[in-house]
Amino acid sequence: MKNKIEISDLKVYYGEKPALNGISFDVHENEILGIIGPAQSGKTTLLKVINRTLEFTQDISVQGSVMLDGVDIYSIGDVYALRKQIGMVLPLPVGLPLSIYDNVAFAPRTSGLRDKVELDEIVERCLTQAALWDEVKDRLDSLGTKLSGGQQQRLTIARALSHQPEILCLDEFSIAVDPITTMRIEDVLKDLKNEMTILLVTNLVQQAKRLANRTAFMLNGDLIEIDETDVIFSDNPGQESTYDYVNGNFG
Amino acid sequence: MNNNTEITAEKMFTETDIGRRNRLIENVFKVFFFIMTCLMILPLLLIIGYLFYKALPVLSLDFLFKNPEDNMRAGGLWAPFLGTIYLVVVSLLVAAPIGVFSAVYLNEYARENWFTRIVNLAVVNLAGVPSIVHALFGVGAFVLFAGLGESILAASLTLAIMTLPVIIASTTEALKAVPMSFREACWNLGATRWQTIRRIVLPNSISGILTGVILQVSRAAGETAPIMFTGAVFYKAIAEGDIFAYNIIDQCMALSLHLYTISTQVPDVTEGIPYGTAIVLVGSVLLVNAAAIVLRVYLRTRKRW
Numbered sequence: 344m345k346n347k348i349e350i351s352d353l354k355v356y357y358g359e360k361p362a363l364n365g366i367s368f369d370v371h372e373n374e375i376l377g378i379i380g381p382a383q384s385g386k387t388t389l390l391k392v393i394n395r396t397l398e399f400t401q402d403i404s405v406q407g408s409v410m411l412d413g414v415d416i417y418s419i420g421d422v423y424a425l426r427k428q429i430g431m432v433l434p435l436p437v438g439l440p441l442s443i444y445d446n447v448a449f450a451p452r453t454s455g456l457r458d459k460v461e462l463d464e465i466v467e468r469c470l471t472q473a474a475l476w477d478e479v480k481d482r483l484d485s486l487g488t489k490l491s492g493g494q495q496q497r498l499t500i501a502r503a504l505s506h507q508p509e510i511l512c513l514d515e516f517s518i519a520v521d522p523i524t525t526m527r528i529e530d531v532l533k534d535l536k537n538e539m540t541i542l543l544v545t546n547l548v549q550q551a552k553r554l555a556n557r558t559a560f561m562l563n564g565d566l567i568e569i570d571e572t573d574v575i576f577s578d579n580p581g582q583e584s585t586y587d588y589v590n591g592n593f594g
Numbered sequence: 595m596n597n598n599t600e601i602t603a604e605k606m607f608t609e610t611d612i613g614r615r616n617r618l619i620e621n622v623f624k625v626f627f628f629i630m631t632c633l634m635i636l637p638l639l640l641i642i643g644y645l646f647y648k649a650l651p652v653l654s655l656d657f658l659f660k661n662p663e664d665n666m667r668a669g670g671l672w673a674p675f676l677g678t679i680y681l682v683v684v685s686l687l688v689a690a691p692i693g694v695f696s697a698v699y700l701n702e703y704a705r706e707n708w709f710t711r712i713v714n715l716a717v718v719n720l721a722g723v724p725s726i727v728h729a730l731f732g733v734g735a736f737v738l739f740a741g742l743g744e745s746i747l748a749a750s751l752t753l754a755i756m757t758l759p760v761i762i763a764s765t766t767e768a769l770k771a772v773p774m775s776f777r778e779a780c781w782n783l784g785a786t787r788w789q790t791i792r793r794i795v796l797p798n799s800i801s802g803i804l805t806g807v808i809l810q811v812s813r814a815a816g817e818t819a820p821i822m823f824t825g826a827v828f829y830k831a832i833a834e835g836d837i838f839a840y841n842i843i844d845q846c847m848a849l850s851l852h853l854y855t856i857s858t859q860v861p862d863v864t865e866g867i868p869y870g871t872a873i874v875l876v877g878s879v880l881l882v883n884a885a886a887i888v889l890r891v892y893l894r895t896r897k898r899w
Contacts (some may be wrong), residue, residue: 396781401705426784437779440798440898449793450783488899502783 347372347510347540348393353407355388355397362388365407366566368559370510375532375541377555377572379548381588384561386544390512393542394429395422411510427454430503430511430539434518436495438487439502443470443479446487446498450505465505472535473501474527493524500528504535511535512542517550529554548589552576560585642876649873652866658874661831662852666860666867671874673832676839677746677846678875681821682814684750684842685757690807692754693761700762701769702777702791721759725819728756732824746842749825756820757810764806768799773899801893808886812879818850826851828859849875 348370355363363385370376378386391397392405395416409416416425427450439446447466448456456462466483470476475497479490487498496516503511513532517525532541532554545551551558552572559569560582568581580586587593609617656670663669696713704710732752742748772795780790826848832839840846853871856863 394782396778399778399781423784423786426782431782433775433778433782435775437775438899439776439779439794441793449780450785453783453785453789486898499779502779506784 344374345372346370347412349408349410349413351408351410353389353392353409354405355385355392356404357400358402362564363392364564366561366564367407368566368569370540370542371557372540373536373538374556375536375543375554377551377558378542378544378561379546379551379558379588380561380567383563385564386561387514389561390431390514390542390544393510393512394426394431396426396431398422427506428509430500430506430508432496432499432503432511432513432516434515436492436499436519438490438495438498440486440488442484443487443490443498444483447501447505450502454506469501469504470498472504472531473497474531475501493520496520496524497528500531508539510540510542512544514544515546517545517547525550548576560588562588645869645873645876649866649869652864652870653873657870659835661834662829662847666829666852666856667863668867671849671852671871672834673830673839674847674849674852674871675874675878676832676837677826677830678815678849678878680746680840680842680846681750681753681825681848682811684746685753685814686807686810688751689754689757689761689810693758694765694803694807697762697765697769698791698796701766702787702795717759717762720755721763723756725756725817728752729820729823731755732820737824742843744823744827744845745825746840746844746846747825749821749846749848750842752820752824753814753817756817757814760813761807761810764809765799765803768802768806769795771802772798798898801890804893805886805890808882808889811882815875815879815882816850818848818854821848822851822854828855849878 346369350369351367352365353363353367354361354365366385366389378389380386388397391400393409393411393416397403397405405417411425411428419425439449441449444466447469448462451462451465456465467476467480470479475494478494479485487495490498496519500513500516511532516528520528529550532543535541543551543554555572557569558572558575560567560575560580562584568575568585570581574580575585576589578586580589584593658670658675659672660670661672662674700710700713729752732748732755736742736748736751737744740748742751776794776798777790780794781787785793825845827845828847828851830845830847849871853868853875856871857868
């Protein structure tokens, strides 16, 4: 299987405080990689390293390498192009204060796309992929910020898909979403897997079990274990702490 | 169950002594705070009412559109009124872009380091400098060093220096009111900082920014000290009714200085004239503030989250 992302010996410090202590793993193409672990384990930091938005934080240092399709992401010139290859969905839904249409068309427009027909096509495709099209197709002019939380999270996903990214990162996307919507989004992710590689950071271990092909368990900035999801959730994963975390014995 | 501890509906809704006392105290404080709030309106109403009462005999359209005559003992306010407008407009034309754009830089681009700390320190301290000190700086920097002489330009630049820190502060407030999550969402989509500012941050903070700028009109119009050494004069006759009567390298009259001189330097002025001058000054300032409020209310109805 082809590796989409190769991370080796990645260390991140916030000031003096380490957030990632030298982790190495690969992400396969067209897989859903679940990343689980308690708070402060470095999951969100990891995603921010991959799309290089960690650079907006003050006082950080990153060591090690992150290769995307064999290219070191810290050596590429156009960081904006990198971010456009990576869709990012954050824990809390963010509808931009624009119309639903403009929310989805935002990113293509920043790349200079002005053609109305093409934009229409992108908006419909992304909203459909995010399972939101049927609910909003008659009111694309209304504000994205006025949608319900679950709808806004699907809008966020539609926006993240608007560049046809090769990688989709989701950071605890279901934290502010009702269970029904969560299930709908999970179905969406199963379909999207055919088109892209998905990194799914989640606090719900059952979500990783349901969706992920492989699962990584992180703890205090270390990668404890990464393996097939079946193995991680079996009675004898590689590490005892993995078993304890997955079965709710600590945390 | 014991009768004393049993909670019945009747008992729950019967007022106890403590309940009565709490209700009394609650009402006392509510009334007290309300009275304090009313005290705030009182001075404004009294000032305006008193000014109107005293100024009534001289108020007319001619009072606004005629030059002062007979060594300020008669005539109107045209020259000082237009002078104040020139000073305010020119100073804001200078201060607003510099203030707004530097606030955008400080908020949206700059990282916290020694440079931004110094700039922020300068902003805070500049806002606290007394206006007479700004006046002396204006004399030294603009009138003498830059060779502008005593002129509308020199006086306006002095006013601009004075209003700049407040514009920076109010713009900063307006920018901070736009949630950080909007910016992060844009950056995650591969938008540059400028694209984020242009499409999300500015459209949603413009009402606050404009209000902050407009409120500086009243400060610039009211100040006397910064202009009296840098460009405003005791008397200068100009063409009546011509709004282009001043040249910005000329000196001008100004309402605030005019009010000061006719109240203290000129003997035997008709009593109504200083009060009328004050009414025109306060009235124009209130009018501009009202415009700011209307603009703010209008833009708030378009608030998008």
